[in-house]
Amino acid sequence: xxxxxxxxxTAMWAMEWNRDAAExxxxxxxxxxxxxxxxxxxxxxxxxxDHTRSLLEKHEVECVxxxxxxxxxxxxxxxxxxxxxxxxxxxxSHAIGAxxxxxxxxxxxxxxxxxxxxxxxxxxxxxxVEKAAAHAAKLGMGYGLEAVNRYENHILNTAEQAxxxxxxxxxxxxxxxLDTYHMNIEEKGLANGIIKARDHxxxxxxxxxxxxxxxxxxxxxxxIFAALAAxxxxxxxxxxxxxxxxxxxxxxxxxxxxxxxxxxEVLGQGLSFLRNxxxxxxxxxx
Numbered sequence: 001x002x003x004x005x006x007x008x009x010t011a012m013w014a015m016e017w018n019r020d021a022a023e024x025x026x027x028x029x030x031x032x033x034x035x036x037x038x039x040x041x042x043x044x045x046x047x048x049x050d051h052t053r054s055l056l057e058k059h060e061v062e063c064v065x066x067x068x069x070x071x072x073x074x075x076x077x078x079x080x081x082x083x084x085x086x087x088x089x090x091x092x093s094h095a096i097g098a099x100x101x102x103x104x105x106x107x108x109x110x111x112x113x114x115x116x117x118x119x120x121x122x123x124x125x126x127x128x129v130e131k132a133a134a135h136a137a138k139l140g141m142g143y144g145l146e147a148v149n150r151y152e153n154h155i156l157n158t159a160e161q162a163x164x165x166x167x168x169x170x171x172x173x174x175x176x177x178l179d180t181y182h183m184n185i186e187e188k189g190l191a192n193g194i195i196k197a198r199d200h201x202x203x204x205x206x207x208x209x210x211x212x213x214x215x216x217x218x219x220x221x222x223x224i225f226a227a228l229a230a231x232x233x234x235x236x237x238x239x240x241x242x243x244x245x246x247x248x249x250x251x252x253x254x255x256x257x258x259x260x261x262x263x264x265e266v267l268g269q270g271l272s273f274l275r276n277x278x279x280x281x282x283x284x285x286x
Contacts, residue, residue, distance in 0.1 A: 006238075006284070008038070010037055029059075038065070041066065042068075044089045064098050066103035070085065111153045146177035174200075181205065195231065205240040
């Protein structure tokens with residue numbers, strides 16, 4: 001997918017990505033010596049691509065982008081609308097210099113029917129993802145599918161399901177994106193999810209069990225890093241903590257209370273904790 005090392009999701013500083021968010025978040029991120037930023041692309045039209053790209057290049061920071069589709073533009077209820085949104089988001093992501101777009105880019109956060117996904121739903125999802133991934137490939141970008149928990153989406157909840165959809169599509173630039181928060185709910189053992197996804201895993205969110213500060217939670221971090229080391233993981237590791245969440249996203253993610261006292265705690269303690277673990281297991285050298 002093009003990025004490696006440690007990154008931070010821009011929800012640490014701002015959930016809506018605009019000029020003010022870029023001017024605040026990018027210099028702040030540099031203070032913590034990160035390798036890349038994960039920039040939210042919920043509103044492609046609201047992103048000033050030239051402005052963001054110039055700041056990223058000035059500070060020598062790489063990026064990936066992420067999003068979840070609007071609930072009225074899903075492959076299962078509006079495939080043309082979903083593909084149009086994904087293409088516009090990919091074009092804007094490419095314009096700011098993103099190496100990949102990832103996340104719930106096969107559906108939406110809050111997409112649930114109360115039943116398991118049907119064959120028709122999987123087929124409809126695969127058709128849209130295949131077309132969007134082909135557009136990403138033309139731009140030289142990777143396309144990541146994040147398995148999320150059952151309360152947020154019913155299409156992909158486990159590493160095994162993500163792998164199955166990727167192998168159904170068969171596009172070389174489509175990869176698995178895992179998240180320790182979701183894995184802690186859905187996988188039968190954190191390491192098992194990583195091992196099942198090993199041939200396709202290129203990106204992982206390192207998220208606390210309460211979406212707060214990693215290391216001050218119940219995630220079995222030694223199991224996570226040992227499994228990543230065992231498969232020879234070389235991709236991107238992004239700390240994700242929802243410190244700044246607008247109401248519409250808070251509702252979708254069920255984030256009702258502060259998950260940490262301040263971003264300084266998450267960045268100062270959480271990022272250091274994760275880096276030390278990655279260093280301990282030989283995933284990074286510094």
